Amino acid sequence: MMTLSPSSAPTIWQDTEMLECVSVVPETPGTASFSFRSPSGAQFAYDPGQFLTLEIPAPDQPGGVVHRTYTISSSPSRPRSITITAKAQNDSIGTRWMLDNLKPGMRIKAIGPAGLFTNVDSRAKKFLFLSAGSGITPMMSMTTCMWDEGLDLDVVFINCAKRPSEIIFRQRLEQMASRSSGLDLKFVVEEPDLYRPWTGYQGFFNQLMLGLMAPDYLEREVYCCGPDLFMTAVREALVGLGFDMDNYHQESFGAPVETVAEQPALDDVIPDDDSKAEIIFSTSGVTAKVVETDTVLAAARSVGLNIPSGCNLGVCGTCKVKKTEGEVHMVHNGGISEDDIGAGYILACCSNPIGKIAVEV
Missing domain, CATH: 2.40.30.10 (Translation factors)
Structure with missing residues (x-):
């Protein structure tokens, strides 16, 4: 040589x-x-x-x-x-x-x-790349590098955009995916382009989409980049599904960091099996002693109360109830509007009590 x-x-x-x-x-x-x-x-x-x-x-x-x-x-x-x-x-x-x-x-x-946001030292064999808008750029760099090095790709590549015409690198990625079964592309758009039908995923990224797009997400190392609200939604979805967050990496496209000391602490609320909580069902005059990982719906059933429910996935909205005190950790999949949340409503099936709360049940 x-x-x-x-x-x-x-x-x-x-x-x-x-x-x-x-x-x-x-x-x-x-x-x-x-x-x-x-x-x-x-x-x-x-x-x-x-x-x-x-x-x-x-x-x-x-x-x-x-x-x-x-x-x-x-x-x-x-x-x-x-x-x-x-x-x-x-x-x-x-x-x-x-x-x-x-x-x-x-x-x-x-x-x-x-910058520190790279998979170059990762020992993982399976990756999940999640991005929104121009947050796709580091994912493109990492995917192309693995492609050029002839690695055996096992990448689920998910990008979210306002509409199909705003998906950056779409044609280039589709060409790569057409030549490698190990690059699995998924696009999510908020709305279709005028006069152009969209047959893929539509709406805002959520737990249900994640389970459909990457059923083996628990086995993958996750890299996420995009607006802060998008990354918060991703983290909440992963935490709610039991993902090991030691295998999660993120970078805001607005504020990339150069050193470990600059990395922001993620102050996400994560329900804890060891943390006690209390739910006061004010209409019924019943109180349930639970842990934070119990949902309001499960707690109600445990004390003999019936909250109407349907999907149990935060989609249908059937279990909407009014919260009058305290805080919950709620990860829903589109079954409640921001206006309702602002007015104090929660979905009982996907809300975990943090400390002491009261609901009108």
Whole structure:
């Protein structure tokens, strides 16, 4: 096997050198992939899932620049260029400038690569990638890297978007999946595009969808990226299904971290078998002593009370009752509206009491 001498080994790009844009590829409305090369010919070394911080002109901002962080959507297995994929939000400054102004041949300063959100050191054989919107970018990098390295893929890849036309990388992923039975794609949209039927999953991601898409989710290592509300919903779904959260990894596409010390603590409420709770059924004058992992519905039945119920999955809404005191941990699957929740209603079948609560039953 031929080896390179130190003098002929490729130089690795350092962020003291500016990047030169080589292409701008529209992906979906308001979203584009920007590819860069090193003017000196240096190659790029990074872990799939890491990010770059770009220094972007912004004449109206203090100092005339803004710094924005973007996950690298390309794979380190293709080291001669590096790509970030950016989606403009309503209040975007940096991304909007890039979409309107950045062209091939222009140079831009970048800092990095950096970040801890990567599966490069994972020993898992089976993965579950969950993303929403542009949170798909690190999943694309990790999947492409495994693909290029010829690994035996076992990936359930779930992406959520507003509508089908806003699914980033859809065609590229479908092409990869058509050549590997180990890449299982699932897309979820909130609504179809006008005059274009959608036959896949529709609505907001929930426990039921997870069970249908990845029945063996308990055996998989999970990587999640997207808006905070999306990631909270994912965590609640996994916790409610008994997933070992030591195998869960997440990164907000709005606030990626560089060091372990910067990782935010997840303060999710997790019902505990060892924590006592009390449910006062105020209409009946009955009190149940339970643990936090008991549902309000199960507790009612244990003391001889009947709350009408149907699916027991948080879907049908039959078991809706009014909570007048205390807090519950509720993970539903669409059976109750935000207005009802705001008014104090809960679904008894999927609500766990945290401490002492009272309900009108």
